[in-house]
Amino acid sequence: MINSIALLLFIGIAFVGCDSQEKSADIILIAPSFTMNADRPWAEAVVIKEDEIIFVGDKQDALSYQNSTTQLIERSDGMVLPGFIDSHVHLLSGGIEMNDCRLHDLKTPTQIFQAIRDHFAIHPKNEWLRGSGWELPIFPDGNPRKEWLDEISPDKPVFLLSADGHSAWVNSKALALAGINAQTPDPVNGRIERDPNSKEPSGVLREDAMGLVEPLLPLYNKDQIDTGLQFAVKEANRLGITAILDAGTEGYASNDSIRGSYDGLDSYREATSDKKISMRVAVSQYANPESWKDDLTNLKKRRFANELGVMNTVKIFADGVIEGGTAALLDAYLGTDDRGILNWNPDTLKKAVTEFDKAGFQVHIHAIGDWGIRSTLDAFEFARKHNGVEDKRHMMSHIQLIHPKDVPRFKELNIIASFQALWAYPDKYITDLTLPVLGPVRSRWNYPINSVFLSGARIAGGSDWTVSSLNPLYAIEVAITRRGPGEKDGDALFPEEAVKLETMLRAYTLEGAFSLFKENEIGSLEVGKLADIIILDRNLFQIPTHEIHNASVVQTIFNGKIVYKKGEAVSYTHLRAHETRHDLVCRLLLE
Numbered sequence: 001m002i003n004s005i006a007l008l009l010f011i012g013i014a015f016v017g018c019d020s021q022e023k024s025a026d027i028i029l030i031a032p033s034f035t036m037n038a039d040r041p042w043a044e045a046v047v048i049k050e051d052e053i054i055f056v057g058d059k060q061d062a063l064s065y066q067n068s069t070t071q072l073i074e075r076s077d078g079m080v081l082p083g084f085i086d087s088h089v090h091l092l093s094g095g096i097e098m099n100d101c102r103l104h105d106l107k108t109p110t111q112i113f114q115a116i117r118d119h120f121a122i123h124p125k126n127e128w129l130r131g132s133g134w135e136l137p138i139f140p141d142g143n144p145r146k147e148w149l150d151e152i153s154p155d156k157p158v159f160l161l162s163a164d165g166h167s168a169w170v171n172s173k174a175l176a177l178a179g180i181n182a183q184t185p186d187p188v189n190g191r192i193e194r195d196p197n198s199k200e201p202s203g204v205l206r207e208d209a210m211g212l213v214e215p216l217l218p219l220y221n222k223d224q225i226d227t228g229l230q231f232a233v234k235e236a237n238r239l240g241i242t243a244i245l246d247a248g249t250e251g252y253a254s255n256d257s258i259r260g261s262y263d264g265l266d267s268y269r270e271a272t273s274d275k276k277i278s279m280r281v282a283v284s285q286y287a288n289p290e291s292w293k294d295d296l297t298n299l300k301k302r303r304f305a306n307e308l309g310v311m312n313t314v315k316i317f318a319d320g321v322i323e324g325g326t327a328a329l330l331d332a333y334l335g336t337d338d339r340g341i342l343n344w345n346p347d348t349l350k351k352a353v354t355e356f357d358k359a360g361f362q363v364h365i366h367a368i369g370d371w372g373i374r375s376t377l378d379a380f381e382f383a384r385k386h387n388g389v390e391d392k393r394h395m396m397s398h399i400q401l402i403h404p405k406d407v408p409r410f411k412e413l414n415i416i417a418s419f420q421a422l423w424a425y426p427d428k429y430i431t432d433l434t435l436p437v438l439g440p441v442r443s444r445w446n447y448p449i450n451s452v453f454l455s456g457a458r459i460a461g462g463s464d465w466t467v468s469s470l471n472p473l474y475a476i477e478v479a480i481t482r483r484g485p486g487e488k489d490g491d492a493l494f495p496e497e498a499v500k501l502e503t504m505l506r507a508y509t510l511e512g513a514f515s516l517f518k519e520n521e522i523g524s525l526e527v528g529k530l531a532d533i534i535i536l537d538r539n540l541f542q543i544p545t546h547e548i549h550n551a552s553v554v555q556t557i558f559n560g561k562i563v564y565k566k567g568e569a570v571s572y573t574h575l576r577a578h579e580t581r582h583d584l585v586c587r588l589l590l591e
């Protein structure tokens with residue numbers, strides 16, 4: 001009898017222990033929570049255990065999971081969201097660039113010249129002066145001169161990539177080393193800007209003309225690549241980003257063996273396999289018009305997949321950019337006979353996309369002009385007819401100028417539209433370099449985000465960092481207002497193309513997860529999904545739309561662990577303390 005009682009007591013204690021274990025939580029978040037779940041859009045609380053969401057619902061029910069070790073986070077004036085997902089970003093190269101000469105956000109030639117001089121003085125032993133971030137509208141016709149760089153660096157070659165990544169500004173030394181002179185023909189899909197009188201190169205190389213100099217640039221070593229990735233991931237976490245599609249890693253192509261044996265793809269593979277980064281990553285590799293068959297063979301060899309990372313996406317450039325006159329247009333740029341540069345012969349693009357699709361790759365295509373966009377849609381349609389309908393989730397990025405007849409085709413062909421919405425307002429790129437060369441009829445179709453959304457197509461959000469800000473809240477605000485961040489009044493860029501806050505939050509969460517084939521794992525606050533979650537300092541639905549960009553992430557949770565907390569110092573040990581410009585960057589990151 002005693003043994004029976006003891007057995008019953010033991011079983012009872014065991015059941016209590018199991019129930020206690022099941023009801024325990026590592027983290028409880030008490031804050032207005034926008035879930036992205038259509039059945040329950042809002043909740044009062046989210047409960048996390050290990051790497052998983054185990055409860056979403058009322059505050060009192062959530063608190064029943066609390067025990068002595070639970071971390072309770074309350075933010076009644078804030079907001080909880082799924083982690084942001086950037087569907088088009090150059091994260092790794094952005095991290096590496098932080099140790100180059102950075103010209104981003106500088107607004108005058110004087111500021112740019114001074115930044116170049118400062119970097120030159122800090123790095124006198126560097127073989128090349130290299131950097132990025134200068135904006136085309138700062139200079140007449142987007143064409144800075146080589147002589148201006150010659151004054152700063154007459155003997156050392158200079159290579160400065162533009163903010164949009166489609167032009168390079170070089171000095172006379174760089175041109176000489178590359179053998180570029182008045183007799184050098186423009187390469188296919190590229191243009192050497194020239195002095196109108198002498199026809200000598202003036203100092204700017206567009207599109208594939210940059211490739212005449214790029215092979216001469218010093219290679220980044222493994223340490224620079226890996227530390228660049230670590231830096232970029234920390235910066236992304238600070239802004240609430242927990243998953244990305246890196247839209248083209250540098251350093252590898254079938255016809256580019258001189259670039260070395262360790263590249264960005266290796267870094268991503270190693271970091272995700274060893275779980276060295278707090279980020280889910282889909283990596284893409286480039287395919288080029290002349291080498292796409294070899295690229296396909298090599299991409300098959302370099303595929304990988306692990307818990308945090310995958311490489312199964314090919315990146316293609318259909319055309320260039322409007323401000324540089326290299327985006328491909330159905331009708332010529334106003335006042336010219338020039339329709340821009342279509343990088344691929346349409347028939348070749350159709351064949352290539354069909355073969356990549358057949359091989360099981362997701363295809364991610366940069367297309368900006370209406371001709372570039374149409375040829376891309378035609379290629380996707382061709383592949384669909386030849387290979388059948390499968391769940392490949394092909395994507396088009398940027399999609400600036402869409403012909404209205406092509407808007408419905410995104411839905412019809414199941415093409416995900418990855419907009420970089422931060423560009424959809426009347427800045428100098430638009431007012432000085434875009435609208436004047438398009439005219440009013442075509443201009444109306446600049447960044448028609450709402451039209452594409454209303455057609456039923458999927459909208460994803462991306463930054464294209466370092467071309468523009470990595471902060472999703474800036475792009476979200478501009479998509480809603482069609483004005484510059486913080487602008488309450490004033491001109492808006494075709495306000496009929498504005499979308500709702502809910503649309504953009506979904507674009508940066510659940511639709512982003514769909515673009516990565518991870519909608520069953522992340523992208524919404526639902527029981528059973530992985531705990532990639534962010535907490536904002538204010539509720540975006542309760543503030544004026546022109547203040548959305550002022551909101552900040554106070555905590556970022558990745559796989560159930562807090563990886564960023566506002567106000568806590570983060571060490572960026574690879575930045576050199578004596579570099580005043582980098583000190584500024586570091587200080588800004590810690591604010």
